[in-house]
Every structure is written in C-alpha cells, then in structure tokens.
Amino acid sequence: MPPRSRSLSALALALSLTAVAGACGSNTTDTAATPSTGEGGATVDATPGKGSKAVGFIFVGPKDDFGYNQAAFQGSEAVKKAFPDFEVLTAENVPETDDAARVMEGMIDKGAKIIFATSYGHLDPAMKVAAAHPEVVVVQQGNLIKGTVPANAGTYFGTVYEPVYLAGIVAGKQTKSNKLGYVYAFPIPQTISNINAFELGAQSVNPGVQTYVVNTSAWCDPGKQAGAARSLLDQGVDVITQHQDCTGTITKAAEAAGAMVVGYHADASSLAPKGWIAGSEWSWADLYTDIVKTSLAGDFTGSKYNANFREGLKDGQNPFIESKFGPSVGADVKTLVDTAKTRISTSGSPFAGPVVGQDGKTIVAEGTVPDYATIESLMTVFVKGVVGELPKN
Amino acid sequence: MSLASEVLTGAVRGGTSILYAGVGESYAESAGVVNLGTEGSMLVGALAAYAVASETNNPWAGALAGLVAGGALALVHAYFVLHRKANQLANGLVVLFLGLGLTSLFGASYVSKPAKSFTPWRIPGLGSLPGVGDILFNHDPLTYLSFLMVPASWWLLTRSRWGLLLRAAGERTEVLASYGHSVRRIQYMAVVLGGTLAGLGGAQLAIAYANAWFENMVQGRGFVAVAVVIFAARQPFKVAAGSYLFGAALALSPALQARGYGINQFALDAIPYVTIVVVLVALGRRRAAEAPEGLKKVFEVSPST
Numbered sequence A: 001m002p003p004r005s006r007s008l009s010a011l012a013l014a015l016s017l018t019a020v021a022g023a024c025g026s027n028t029t030d031t032a033a034t035p036s037t038g039e040g041g042a043t044v045d046a047t048p049g050k051g052s053k054a055v056g057f058i059f060v061g062p063k064d065d066f067g068y069n070q071a072a073f074q075g076s077e078a079v080k081k082a083f084p085d086f087e088v089l090t091a092e093n094v095p096e097t098d099d100a101a102r103v104m105e106g107m108i109d110k111g112a113k114i115i116f117a118t119s120y121g122h123l124d125p126a127m128k129v130a131a132a133h134p135e136v137v138v139v140q141q142g143n144l145i146k147g148t149v150p151a152n153a154g155t156y157f158g159t160v161y162e163p164v165y166l167a168g169i170v171a172g173k174q175t176k177s178n179k180l181g182y183v184y185a186f187p188i189p190q191t192i193s194n195i196n197a198f199e200l201g202a203q204s205v206n207p208g209v210q211t212y213v214v215n216t217s218a219w220c221d222p223g224k225q226a227g228a229a230r231s232l233l234d235q236g237v238d239v240i241t242q243h244q245d246c247t248g249t250i251t252k253a254a255e256a257a258g259a260m261v262v263g264y265h266a267d268a269s270s271l272a273p274k275g276w277i278a279g280s281e282w283s284w285a286d287l288y289t290d291i292v293k294t295s296l297a298g299d300f301t302g303s304k305y306n307a308n309f310r311e312g313l314k315d316g317q318n319p320f321i322e323s324k325f326g327p328s329v330g331a332d333v334k335t336l337v338d339t340a341k342t343r344i345s346t347s348g349s350p351f352a353g354p355v356v357g358q359d360g361k362t363i364v365a366e367g368t369v370p371d372y373a374t375i376e377s378l379m380t381v382f383v384k385g386v387v388g389e390l391p392k393n
Numbered sequence B: 001m002s003l004a005s006e007v008l009t010g011a012v013r014g015g016t017s018i019l020y021a022g023v024g025e026s027y028a029e030s031a032g033v034v035n036l037g038t039e040g041s042m043l044v045g046a047l048a049a050y051a052v053a054s055e056t057n058n059p060w061a062g063a064l065a066g067l068v069a070g071g072a073l074a075l076v077h078a079y080f081v082l083h084r085k086a087n088q089l090a091n092g093l094v095v096l097f098l099g100l101g102l103t104s105l106f107g108a109s110y111v112s113k114p115a116k117s118f119t120p121w122r123i124p125g126l127g128s129l130p131g132v133g134d135i136l137f138n139h140d141p142l143t144y145l146s147f148l149m150v151p152a153s154w155w156l157l158t159r160s161r162w163g164l165l166l167r168a169a170g171e172r173t174e175v176l177a178s179y180g181h182s183v184r185r186i187q188y189m190a191v192v193l194g195g196t197l198a199g200l201g202g203a204q205l206a207i208a209y210a211n212a213w214f215e216n217m218v219q220g221r222g223f224v225a226v227a228v229v230i231f232a233a234r235q236p237f238k239v240a241a242g243s244y245l246f247g248a249a250l251a252l253s254p255a256l257q258a259r260g261y262g263i264n265q266f267a268l269d270a271i272p273y274v275t276i277v278v279v280l281v282a283l284g285r286r287r288a289a290e291a292p293e294g295l296k297k298v299f300e301v302s303p304s305t
Helices: A011-021 A068-081 A098-109 A120-130 A163-172 A190-206 A222-234 A249-256 A285-295 A331-344 A372-378 B003-030 B039-054 B058-081 B088-110 B132-136 B142-157 B161-171 B173-178 B183-209 B223-233 B236-258 B266-288 B293-299
Strands: A054-058 A087-091 A110-118 A137-141 A153-158 A179-184 A210-215 A239-243 A260-265 A276-282 A308-311 A320-322 A362-365
Touching: A011 A054, A054 A098, A054 B183, A068 A087, A068 A120, A068 A163, A068 A276, A068 A285, A068 B088, A087 A098, A098 A110, A098 A120, A098 A285, A110 A285, A110 B236, A120 A137, A120 A153, A137 A239, A137 B293, A153 A285, A153 B039, A153 B183, A153 B236, A163 A276, A163 A320, A163 A331, A179 A190, A179 A222, A190 A210, A190 A331, A190 A372, A210 A222, A222 A239, A222 A249, A222 B003, A222 B183, A222 B236, A239 A249, A249 A260, A285 B223, A308 A372, A331 B161, A372 B173, B003 B039, B003 B132, B003 B142, B003 B183, B003 B236, B039 B058, B039 B088, B039 B223, B058 B183, B142 B183, B142 B236, B161 B183, B161 B293, B173 B183, B173 B266, B183 B223, B223 B236, B223 B266
Parallel strands: A054 A087, A054 A110, A110 A137, A137 A153, A153 A308, A179 A210, A179 A239, A239 A260, A260 A276
Antiparallel strands: A276 A320
C-alpha cells in the first residue's frame, strides 16, 4: 500500500519500532551500509536465499485490520505451515521509511535470507537492504522496480482488477437504482484500475449503470468514511464498494441503510449479513510459499520472481480471489460471473477494447486486449460511466 | 436530500465529536490549563467505548467507559502539570502520545471485532419537520446529549458559582487562594471534566458515527477542538458553532463529489484547516488579550517570568 497518513503516530511508531527491532533479536541495528561478507569475512554461499533458516515479513499496519495487512499476515502463516522447521519472523506497523530497513536488518541478523516487504512504500528501504546483502532475497509486494532488477530482488503482485471486474458484474445485476458507489483513498493507478474494472464489469451486464466515486484522502479515517458513505447513499446509490485499508465503517453503514455491499481486501460478510453480495480478497499462501521454495533451492536469480512479477487469471492463479457470494445473488448472476471468468482466463481482459474514457477518448481500441504490464500504464483516467472527477494537482 | 440539507446534517453528525472535546477543553482553559492531550483523551475514549460496547453489547456502557477513560488520561495531564509543574504544552503532547501508544497496543484486537453501536433515532414530531427535521432531529443519542450539554456548560461556566471559581482559578489565582479556595483542586476538576467530555466525543466517533475502531482514528479532531476553543474564546455556544463549521467543511467534500462536481479534491480537503488558520490569525491578537491570565503564562516563553 502507498504511504498512509499517519503524521500523528510517527513518534509512537518510532518508539514501537525500537521494540520491534529488539524483538527481532537485532543487536546491531545500524549495519545497513555494511555489505555482509559473512562471519569473520569467511566466504559464504552467495546464492541469494539458499539455505536460509528463517524468513522475514514486514507489514505496514496491524496484522488484524480486516484488510490488506491481515491478508499478508495470513500468507506468512501459510509459509510457516509449509516449512515447519523454519523460523518465520514478522513485524507489524513498520513505517515506509528507513526504519523499515533497520527492521529488515534485524531479521537478517536472525538468519533470514528471504525477506518479504509487503507494503507499496517499503520498496526503497527494501532495495537498500538488497544492495547491502547480495546473499539475501528481498521481494516487495505491489510496487515496481524501475530500471535493472538486482539479482536478489523482485516485486510481485496479483491482478487486483480481475476479481473486482467480476464483482462489478454482480453489482450491475443486483442494483435497482443503477447507481453504484465507490469510496477510495488516493488516485493511484491500482485504485483507478479497480474503479474502472468495477464499472466495466457492471456495464457488461447493465449498460445504463453508473459508478459514483468519492475519495477520502486517507487509507483509514473512519470518520471521513462515514461521511463518504452517507453522501453516496443520499444520492440513491444502492451498492457500495471501497478501496480503503480498514473496511468496517463503510460496510456497516451500507448494511444499516439497507444497501448492498461489495467487499474488498477481506471477507467482511459477517458485518453485512443481508447486504453482502460479492467481493474480492487476497490469498497469498501459494505465491509466498512458492517464492520461498524457489529461493531455498537457490533458483531465485533468473526466475520469474527476479523481476516485476504480475500474476493473474491467465496464469491459472491470481493471489487476488473472489469472495463468496451473498444470499441474494441468484444462479443466473453466478453463471454470468463464471462465463466472464473463463473469458478473462483465456483470451479476454476486463480492459479488452473498446474502452472509452469519461471524455469520450478511446483508451483501448476495439479488438485490442492489453496485457498486464500495459494495463498499469493506461490507468490514468476514469472510464465512461464513472461519475466524479479525478483530483487534479 | 438537497446539498445544503446534506451538508448541514453532516455538519452536526461529524462535528459532534469535536464539539464534546471543544467544550471539555473550554473548562480546562477557563481554569488556566491547556490540554493538547485532548486528542489522546478522544482516542482512549474511542477505544474504551468500542471495546466495552463490543464486550457488553451495550453502547451506553461503552459511552460510560469512554467518558471514564478520557477523564483518566486527562488526570495524568493534570497530575504532571499541577503537581509536578510540567510545561503544559509539552506535557499535553506527551499525554497524546501516551494515549496513541496505549490504544495502538490494546486496540489491535478490536479492529476486526464488531460492536453494538448507537443508531440514529428520529424524534417523533420534530423529526418530521421539513428541513430542520433531518438536520437536527434524526441523530444518535450522544448527539442529542450534546445539544443539552452546550447550554448546560454555558450556564455552569458563566452563570454558576462553581464556574466563577473555575474562571477565577484561571484569571486571578492569587485572589482565589487568598479567599481560602484550593486553586489546584478546582483546576484538577476542570481538566478531568474536560477529559471526560473529550472521551465522550471519542465515543461518539467510534460507536455512533463511524462504528469502528482503528488505530489513530481520531485523525487530528482533538487538535481541531483545541483550535476551535481558542477562536471561540471558551464559550460553549461559539464552540458549537466552530465545531459545526468544521463538520460542514468535512461534509462538503463527499457531498460535492457524490454529485459528480469537478473540484480540486486536495484543496477541498484543506478548507477546514485553512479556515481555522485564517480565523486564528484574524482573531489571534484580540483573543490573546482576552485569554485568562493563567493561560498567558503558559504561552510566555521569556525567561524573566
């Protein structure tokens, strides 16, 4: 995730971080600039990740946020299960600053030669650690390494917008008012592609449907979320979804108002037993486990993970999956979702042309099916059918 | 709902937590103590309310817990400031971080837990009045309680004997002491009362407005409350006006966006804060002159005093 607005908590985090670093057994916390050549300068096996005794995970938020960090934490639990002899080190609330590098150094001191930096803004400190420790595999979740990818580093992510598109189909069929609502935080490409995919999914089964967007300029400000949900509901929106780190407030507000809910990040159907219709959530277990396996075998360098790795339905699996359907979703809608899923898994894409922007300009030409790498670069504008404007700088 | 009606309704709903904290801070400042830990009191109040409402399934028990927790944190501020003579401003920040740290630590497990919340209750009759019915009479119980708290606090602060003593503690400490009153005891009461109200404001945010607990969820509303108190000169009705003004500015952004208006979102987000800065600058000099004598000492940095 991109940096969250947490100016007030900066000091508290710095304080807690000292404790985190301590808990990771780091007694030399300032070794970031020292290239590690092993104990006493002896030659060590420089193959990144090979023979590691431990694996480290850092999270930007708490491990039980009903969202992004909880999902990543569950992935680390799966790694623990798959490698019982392994020590799995985790650190929560790691800010997206140089402090993250110190936490990673602490994990390396404990024997970790594989590090997962799971937040968008962890990339810079992760790259620093990777440069200082060529024998350690450092992978980052969701960001992109620009330029040459070092032999011991990589990024990975799912194609988030695919299940969001499928959820859009459900929303498009279930809505009575033809108005869907989307609460988001910041206009980053990942979010814009989600909003567009949601609207395109809904349009594919209901041409008249529109998606109203409201942003909160914060990953988690429940007070602002409550206001955003209220404004959308007042406009007659009857299906609400979101791209926020904490999802409880909006889910509960929709349920209380008798509106429908499309989830994001995690299964929150327990918060909206009546209104829940569909959703998307993370399932990192397989990918994390495979990255660890590849690294342990000494095969990381040159593997698909030694790059900006993106995985989607076309690869047979996507770490971003559909949540369960709600009770009000009928068999006909589920069939539509299945058909679309098959199409995306084989020849199609949520962004298969023609895709037209709000201003009427063509984004993807008819007959074109953009690949994963292209899609990320295209998502700078909303598609037609989205009501609301991107914040201008 | 019309734009004006929606923004005004949102102003009341979103401004109530600030209103509680602001009126609370008015008591403390009237007695000559600034509590920048108000934000912290709101945070502990929010968590305590959410946790207790979650465990007991009773939002009223939650509100009570929020009140007590907010007061308890303010007591820490009062002790260090009044007993140990700590710098008020610095200690307020320490108390804020204490609240932030404690709630991050103990709140983690409540992030994903549901809690029984207050629900809006439309007052029969008044609630169906055109216009004002939605804006004023379709809210949660804690918001209605704040409607009573404002005039009650006004009366207490400006018309009651107790309020006179409170203001004397802020204005003319020596006079009060020479009449045989314990200045410290009065100041303790004011600061703790302020904290309990801030705690109740946090409770309103957590279990009546947002219906969630999340780390640092108050997001600066406590500081806004302190700023509002300065330009409202510690008068509860003016604090209410300032809180609702801020609430309206917050509500304007999603209301415009949901109608598809093309606006500069980041500028809109800045409006509430810019408003406060402008008002503070405009009124600053005059308000400083009107501030209680005790408060002037706080802001005095010259070593000669």
